[in-house]
Amino acid sequence: MKPGAPFTPAEYLVLHEVSKMLRRAGDFEADLQHVLEMLHGHLSMERGMVCLVDRDKGEIRAEVIHGMDRRQKEVKYLMGEGITGKVVAEGRPIAVLNIEQEPLFLDRSGRRHNVNRNEISFLCVPIRFQEEVVGSLSVDHVRANKESLERKAHFLEEVADLVAARVRARQVEQEVTRLRSLETHRMSPRIIGNSSVMRELAKQVSQVADSSTSVLITGETGTGKELIAREIHERSPRRAAPLIKVNCGAIPENLIESELFGHEKGSFTGAIQQRLGRFELARGGTIFLDEVGDLPPNAQVKLLRVLQEREIERVGGSETIKVNVRVIAATNRSLEKEVQEGRFRADLFYRLNVFPVHMPPLRERGADVMLLADHFVQRFSSELNKKLERMDTPAIDMLMAYHWPGNVRELENIIERAVLLSEDGVIHGHHLPPSLQLAIPDKSSTPARGQFEALVHNYERQLIIEALKDCWGNQSEAARQLGTTKRVIQYKVRMLGIDYRLYRGQRARS
Numbered sequence: 001m002k003p004g005a006p007f008t009p010a011e012y013l014v015l016h017e018v019s020k021m022l023r024r025a026g027d028f029e030a031d032l033q034h035v036l037e038m039l040h041g042h043l044s045m046e047r048g049m050v051c052l053v054d055r056d057k058g059e060i061r062a063e064v065i066h067g068m069d070r071r072q073k074e075v076k077y078l079m080g081e082g083i084t085g086k087v088v089a090e091g092r093p094i095a096v097l098n099i100e101q102e103p104l105f106l107d108r109s110g111r112r113h114n115v116n117r118n119e120i121s122f123l124c125v126p127i128r129f130q131e132e133v134v135g136s137l138s139v140d141h142v143r144a145n146k147e148s149l150e151r152k153a154h155f156l157e158e159v160a161d162l163v164a165a166r167v168r169a170r171q172v173e174q175e176v177t178r179l180r181s182l183e184t185h186r187m188s189p190r191i192i193g194n195s196s197v198m199r200e201l202a203k204q205v206s207q208v209a210d211s212s213t214s215v216l217i218t219g220e221t222g223t224g225k226e227l228i229a230r231e232i233h234e235r236s237p238r239r240a241a242p243l244i245k246v247n248c249g250a251i252p253e254n255l256i257e258s259e260l261f262g263h264e265k266g267s268f269t270g271a272i273q274q275r276l277g278r279f280e281l282a283r284g285g286t287i288f289l290d291e292v293g294d295l296p297p298n299a300q301v302k303l304l305r306v307l308q309e310r311e312i313e314r315v316g317g318s319e320t321i322k323v324n325v326r327v328i329a330a331t332n333r334s335l336e337k338e339v340q341e342g343r344f345r346a347d348l349f350y351r352l353n354v355f356p357v358h359m360p361p362l363r364e365r366g367a368d369v370m371l372l373a374d375h376f377v378q379r380f381s382s383e384l385n386k387k388l389e390r391m392d393t394p395a396i397d398m399l400m401a402y403h404w405p406g407n408v409r410e411l412e413n414i415i416e417r418a419v420l421l422s423e424d425g426v427i428h429g430h431h432l433p434p435s436l437q438l439a440i441p442d443k444s445s446t447p448a449r450g451q452f453e454a455l456v457h458n459y460e461r462q463l464i465i466e467a468l469k470d471c472w473g474n475q476s477e478a479a480r481q482l483g484t485t486k487r488v489i490q491y492k493v494r495m496l497g498i499d500y501r502l503y504r505g506q507r508a509r510s
């Protein structure tokens with residue numbers, strides 16, 4: 001298969017030892033360190049390194065470095081970058097006689113500072129599994145000549161063949177870990193949204209759900225604060241216990257205490273029997289304090305006490321009752337401002353604001369508008385038993401151009417009305433309210449086809465930019481996320497004039 005002189009006895013010995021050891025299949029890193037150690041000890045092949053190809057990220061990462069913990073330093077190459085990148089990209093070995101004279105040689109692992117680089121040769125071979133390059137194996141050799149180097153390259157390819165299955169297994173293992181971590185950041189299907197701000201939110205929700213930490217959800221009206229509160233509760237270990245909602249703004253001031261903490265029979269006029277308060281009802285579960293910014297001052301004091309002591313007293317009662325309750329509060333006001341202006345207690349604010357979650361307004365969620373619109377069209381057409389096929393172009397145009405002061409709730413209401421009004425299975429522009437008609441400039445002079453194309457391009461642009469932001473400008477990863485190929489993304493990026501480099505090394509809007 002591979003040409004060249006037969007191996008030396010020392011080389012045969014190493015091949016034999018390597019295959020014997022790999023059959024036992026121990027810990028990947030320990031085994032591969034051992035292989036590199038044998039190359040060093042028996043054959044003077046120094047500074048061995050095994051890299052793994054990460055196709056998703058389009059990079060090659062050092063997985064095992066001889067005598068070095070890979071966590072000490074991350075060593076990576078882009079496809080085609082340096083000798084290692086070239087070996088992987090082209091799928092064939094490269095031998096460098098003198099690294100000092102080779103501009104492509106990068107020494108990313110930084111291990112060749114104190115050696116005479118003029119004496120060092122470098123060998124790198126691809127590791128293939130079923131025709132696919134899954135990694136690379138490289139070593140240094142002191143004072144080699146051209147012929148001996150070629151022979152050693154053949155030998156090293158033999159070693160690469162032996163370790164290939166293990167390297168492939170490692171790659172699969174890492175892929176699975178990555179997918180699992182994505183999985184845990186996914187919200188339940190009733191929460192729609194794929195924009196980077198919503199994905200960031202999903203991550204926060206999964207970070208906080210498991211604990212009993214107090215959460216303060218802020219955001220404009222209709223952004224989904226209550227929906228997220230419910231999501232956090234349902235993803236928490238308290239999900240079997242109740243989630244009790246208190247609308248702090250809707251209870252008359254003189255009844256707030258009795259609502260929250262309950263009362264004993266006869267404690268005030270009208271208290272004809274004992275009543276459990278919301279905190280008691282929520283025991284073991286979660287209390288959701290909606291519009292918490294509307295709490296009057298004396299109720300704020302009482303609430304602070306519960307949060308500090310974790311116990312309550314019913315109005316007119318003398319018994320203290322322990323309550324194990326998680327608190328999630330929400331507000332569409334700026335509580336910081338309320339604190340500054342003396343309307344909200346600072347100490348209560350800090351108690352509630354342990355884990356702040358901000359709901360982004362709909363106008364910052366890009367293409368989510370259309371995802372949500374589709375979702376609501378489906379929901380209301382099935383609720384109203386109507387068959388709806390699509391939305392026409394002007395309708396889409398208006399939905400995309402509008403600034404959504406009422407956020408998701410407004411969109412929900414508008415779609416419900418449009419589904420009701422529609423008579424021919426299509427939502428037309430004129431089924432949307434006048435506020436949306438004003439949102440777009442009069443395009444009657446634009447031919448319909450051009451308008452449609454502009455809209456589609458606009459939508460595509462937004463989808464691609466969102467994906468690029470998420471993937472730090474990495475086009476391969478963006479392609480995966482959108483379920484298409486890198487080639488398509490590259491083409492669209494060029495056609496739509498998107499500068500993917502803008503998104504490198506930064507996560508915008510987060």
Ligand SMILES: Nc1ncnc2c1ncn2[C@@H]1O[C@H](COP(=O)(O)OP(=O)(O)OP(=O)(O)O)[C@@H](O)[C@H]1O
Pocket residue numbers: 190191192193219220221222223224225226227228332372408409412
């Ligand atoms: N991401 C989403 N996916 C699906 N539906 C959503 C989403 N966000 C909000 N909604 C829906 O929009 C409506 C408003 O949401 P919600 O009541 O949670 O908002 P809110 O922030 O509490 O509003 P307010 O400040 O007015 O109380 C609800 O019917 C909710 O189901």
Ligand SMILES: [Mg+2]
Pocket residue numbers: 225226290
């Ligand atoms: Mg609400």
